[in-house]
Amino acid sequence: MNPAPQKLRLSRNMLSRLSGVFQKGIRVEIETGCTLESLLCDQWGIPIEYILRRISTLFLNAKPVDDISTARVGEGAVLALSSAMPGLVGAVMRRDGFFSSLRGSITYREAAAADSIRRGMITVKLFNLLIGELGPRFLARGFSVDSEDLPEELVQGLGNGHAGGEGIFVIDDSTV
């Protein structure tokens, strides 16, 4: 039987210490089976204008996504979010970009039929500018990470349970 997860409360000004955590991936509980657009807008409350303007590169299970209204997010999915990237390959990876055909063989294409909605865990990765912009949103909602992925100074806080501040930070310490 796994030990109960420990909780760590962090303030938003600790966000910069979690940059590596967001890049490697956090585990978030969602209603799975929905479209990516629904997840971003309805479950996470991210304005569609922000998504269209700012989240220009999305990967679902390592595949670049062009159509967020058809891609469905299942249990155990890995979702990575990035702002616009430089370089030809950066442009190639953009959602529905002019050069998207250059990566046609790895583009995400939804093949699964619509599944029933149920609670489940996915992994979310945030890159570059989105760490600072979306990180607080996830910090406020709470998420899980393996303690081994935490910065050392935060691991030391595990024993005390809470470190003050407004965000709830749930640490899955099953690997400890």
Add this chain to the structure above:
Amino acid sequence: MDKILRIDVGAEGGPKATVTPIGDYAGMGGRGMTSMVVSKEIPADCHPLGPENKLVIAPGLMAGSAASTSGRISVGCKSPLTGGIKEANAGGQAGQVMARLGYAAIILEGEAKDDSLYQVYVNKDNVDIAPADDFKMMTNYDLAEKIKERYGDKTAMISIGPAGEMKMCAASIAVTDREFRPTRHAGRGGVGAVMGTKGIKVIVLDDAGCGMRKPQNAEGFKAANRAFTDGLRKHAVTGQGLPAYGTNVLTNVVNEAGAFPTYNFKEGQYADAHKISGEVLAEMETNRGGNPTHGCHVGCVIRCSGIFMDKDGNYLTKQPEYETVWAHGGNCGICDMDAIASLDYMDDNIGLDTIEMGAAIGVAMEAGLLKFGDQEGAVKLLDEVGKGTPLGRILGNGAAFTAKAFGVERAPVVKNQAMPAYDPRAVKGIGVTYATSTMGADHTAGYAIATNILKVGGDVDPLSNEGQIELSRNLQIATAALDSTGYCLFIAFAILDQQETFDAMVASINSFYNLNMTGDDVVELGKKILSMERDFNKKAGFTKEADRLPRFFTRESVGPHNVTFDIPDEKLDEVFNW
């Protein structure tokens, strides 16, 4: 920029400088200039290290002016690495300074009489050439200190390190940055080896007393340049992403896409990529008193360079580029940013192309000389290159040479030049460009330039093989043209997405030269350059079989997508049909 400085390195009594009018090369700059001189003046079948080869150095058309982000300088020759035409370009101060001195090109030509080294000093009044044997086998950073002592730090330096003197195929040509550090490199194709054969160790450019180049239409240029600059600043990539994180911001994204070549192109994702990302790099630089936002030359508004400090807060190297972090990092299984930064410093100091060296060490790891992830071993190998040991000379001649020496099939090269940091199986469109570029595998040969605006060749079907071919063709045409202007390729994102920024760039060029250039003219310039380059390569013995990826890319799939490169050869042969 109406004159050319020719230096005959074989003249009686030592190298002799002659200044000639620009003549038939009028209107050419950057890659357009270098490729035209190479194609007109160098016998294509010559040996790259022989007396018939020349080294051509040319600033872009807009260099030396107030045009934003326009300081690129091109270096051209017949490549010792590929055996074909070569243009490698760099940032740094030299492009701006050389243009202000009025030189559209410096051409090193002839046969050096002996092994003596020379330095060239150019100011507004004179060209002085002096013996420089005291600089023999001196590294670039030490050389910069010596030059700074003699001429101050307001000049610009173009130099070779020991690798260039040893005529290695991975030898680069260094250009100093704003702090007079030799951090910017024309890296690809062994251009440093050609400078080495000419016996010129260093060229010092001093624009004291020279003003900024003046536009023909001052008001029009001022307005256009302001609009162009505003466009760069407001775009998410050029105004935020690149300044904040540098080019290494790509590591996470390319890795997530499964296109981050790992362990000498065996895998497409590196488990420790998040330890060497641009985000981590920027944080380290900030925490150690470095700077993640730094322009490599005066007048750059993107400022994607940076300053990397060691653990004690002392300068170690400039912010390693994405390709460097990949080459010495993921490709070799090294996830320690300090180790990667040290390798970057060694490359710059010895005068080596970081992509070629990372790929060569990756091949050496595959051959069993050392294990993937052995960062101390990688440092030792680079040290051997700098010392010119037999093993070092093998590695210093590039990935293909190293693979041959150690019996490894899997050399990730095209035309003998190592592939950069994108797996062509996951991103097949870039594989088309790797295969067909006149330069050998090159990530900048087909850049994300505004082909949608230029409508090069019309619209394409995005899902067809023809679409990939068409896009690669268009990208290569547009890139060849942009490489002639001196504008940094990183302006591509702003002009790709913002029509008004593209228009402002064209208006800047038109008002500067009092032209009425259209998008069609840009396309024609790009085609002209590529045609010259293709023609040179054909005369040098290249056939269509040179425009192929190594067969292992079609045979071995790469994870996580388990894809191979499957663009048919006959489609690759259509890239240059226009």
